[in-house]
Amino acid sequence: MAIVITGVGVKSPLGCSFEECMKTLEAGTRCVSEIENFDTTGFTQKAAGEVRLNGRVIKTPKEIDRKAYFLNKCVQDLKERTRATERFSPAEIVFNTGGGVDYVDIDTYYRTRQFTLPAGSKLSSHYKSKALTEEIALKNGFLGGVNIFMASCAASSQAIGTSFRMVRSGFRKAAVTGGSDSMINYINYIGFQQLGAMSSCTNAPYACKPFDRRRDGTVLGEGSIVYLIEDSNTAIREEILAEIVGYASTMDAYAVTDPDPEGRSLAEAISMAINDAGINPDIVDCVHLHGTGTPKNAPAEYSALKLVFGERAGTIPVYSMKGQIGHLIGSCGAMEILGAIYSLQKQVVLPTINFEEQDPSAPLNVIRNYPLNMKIEYLLKTNSSFGGENTAIILKRYNLGNG
Amino acid sequence: MRVIYRIYESSEQIPVYDYISRRKLVKYFTRETMAAMVCAGELLKERKPLPETPFFYSSSELEMMEIYNEACSAFDSDSHNFTSSGFMERALPVISPLSHFKSMRNMTHCFISIEHGFKGDNASLIGSASGLLLCAMLSTTARNIIIGAGKLHADGTAEAGFAEVTSSELAGNKFLESNEDAISFFRVYHNI
CATH class of the missing domain: 3.40.47.10 (Thiolase/Chalcone synthase)
Structure with a gap:
């Protein structure tokens, strides 16, 4: 099942x-x-x-x-x-x-x-x-x-x-x-x-x-x-468009307006979702982050990825849809699942629109200009709210031969 | 299952300052948030719950008409029609940023999480009793779970309820199939 x-x-x-x-x-x-x-x-x-x-x-x-x-x-x-x-x-x-x-x-x-x-x-x-x-x-x-x-x-x-x-x-x-x-x-x-x-x-x-x-x-x-x-x-x-295999939500309980700069609760949500999926972090192929474009968001997300993926935080391909369509607030996570389905079906990580210059405080592997073709079996999707709620969802490519 | 429930009439003071350590945050609170803070404080009196404790909260009606009344008050002195430029020049300066906080429905959930250090599994919703209880039951934990609900009535009456539960205590509960507001659960169970 x-x-x-x-x-x-x-x-x-x-x-x-x-x-x-x-x-x-x-x-x-x-x-x-x-x-x-x-x-x-x-x-x-x-x-x-x-x-x-x-x-x-x-x-x-x-x-x-x-x-x-x-x-x-x-x-x-x-x-x-x-x-x-x-x-x-x-x-x-x-x-x-x-x-x-x-x-x-x-x-x-x-x-x-x-x-x-x-x-x-x-x-x-x-x-x-x-x-x-x-x-x-x-x-x-x-x-x-x-x-x-x-x-x-x-x-x-x-x-x-x-x-x-x-x-x-x-x-x-x-x-x-x-x-x-x-x-x-x-x-x-x-x-x-x-x-x-x-x-x-x-x-x-x-x-x-x-x-x-x-x-x-x-x-x-x-x-x-x-x-x-x-x-x-x-x-x-x-x-069938994709499989959902793991989910978790955590709370920063840090400040209403700002994310925890160390990304601890977001990291916890990611770890819990990976655990819920019954996999380990090494086989997550790419990450579709919340990526709002606000100054405090990117360093917090990078910190969270470092806590979960270690040195791989700087090499695992990441993407945000918000450069292309803006921030849909109450529907952004659902909308961005569509980007995840695209990645799983086409086996590419899309470039993040408007990303040109890397930020030393968040040295993520953001794909720019052209799609990155790669094998994607497991994809992590994260979102974080104004208020401190974090979510992590693990999606898996669905092969018709799966069962 | 321990349940706390409070209801405050529209003219009644809510003793929120007795239940919050960061008193400066109270200016961001709706009356629902104040009532919920009191209930959470009563439930967790002299206890520090584990940070990973799951916390699910369901809200009901809304106080955001304050914003519209603030905005429209700027037009009251004469018979100007509503215009975009008029809105920017006259209404915007009188809308308090605090009103925007009060209109966001996850704020009660957030303020209570900050006050009590809840960092675990969670959801903030406007939903039925069934939705709130299902969220708690399906939480991936065997530990105690905190659930809460509040309702701000159009006349300013505020009510809230909080409970500490386990999945097994909720199993078979009649409210798992109830489309009534989540606060209904607390109205019933605080008397049992």
Whole structure:
């Protein structure tokens, strides 16, 4: 028995289908530009990775909560692709998703001063995103539980990791899991800027520079992505995208705003995930790091890798997707699993977009300019949150001959 | 299984300063965080849990309307329509950065982890009682697990609950199949 990923529904800066995202990853197209979905007159920073279809930003009316809107679309796509609700009973499917800060249309709120539940909602939550997520689950027949994981930048990887545990233990037959977030709106975009995490670079496509010596902050992105996770015994084998073999989460308990510079808890999460997978660090082929582009992130990640991999920390190939699409916060981990699937299927480590100059304080083997072709059997994916939660997921290439 | 539960009416002071060592952090707290800090403090009174102790926390409603009220108050003095440039010039200066902390749903989980030194397996969620209990049950540890939940009602009432549990204690619990808010578990079990 293996726990496998068998389908994807995605609306992201890379594109709005699995195939489109794979092509955009391969092409290395920069998907960050100045915000198009709302008026940013007066903003000092305008860079963001917005959801695109065929390269064009999808615009929505201001009343729309984009994270709920795109999540709904993703779930519909996933259901069609995987026929999950035909193969599993409603109670066998749990819906675990990473989410983010709530959205209120400030223009309308200013005029009406009313905080209303979504139209037609029969649910009682004042947290709109929770009400909308529960409605998506009900509407689509996922009655095995609804959980929104809220660990900021580690939210969706906690959702996926917990889904992995639920299916592996037999508590649920299948999990629809991933994440959805958009902070690209007045309050949340400016709030992120006020927290001091955003790059001051005004050349939007080049603003987020993970691991680069010149990095000065991250860039917000948005998007939704959901996967179907199930036991390989129930899966349609030709549709298996990758295997999940290990997961762990730890907490820095260091500071709310900064990572532990020594990366101790992140290292612990990595070690626990490797142990959960029943492997040893020597056979992890490459690492897809959190890689935000903030000054404190890269040294902390390097420190963590040194604790786990020793001298290999400077040679094991690493990658971050955020240079290409920005930081999707509550959905970044789930989105970046797509990069992991790309690496496992194509047997390459992609170059980190906008990485040019190595930082002596984080001398990682960041792939630049061209993809690195290599044998990849086991891949480590990490994420770390604003607040201190760390996650590590071990993915394995799935060979049809596996069993 | 030991369970602590507290509820505070909207006008009621929450005695959070009796339960926190870093008092300057309190300005970042919502009333839910304060109530949760009290419950965690009561549960762990005069004890230092092992750093690897797993800790799972589930939140409920939200206090972020403070931000919108702050932003909109800047427009109250006249009848200006909402504009982007107006937002930047007038609303931004009156929005407190503290409000952004309060709107992030993992902050209660983080502040309690910092206060009590929890570094182990964890999750921060808005979920059902079932989700919280399943997270705890599936944790890869045989040791004691800390679970907590809180809810901030729209009228300012804050409630929270904390418990120290083991996987075996949770096995077969009726809340494993419950879609009610996670706080429901603590409302029931603190009386048992």
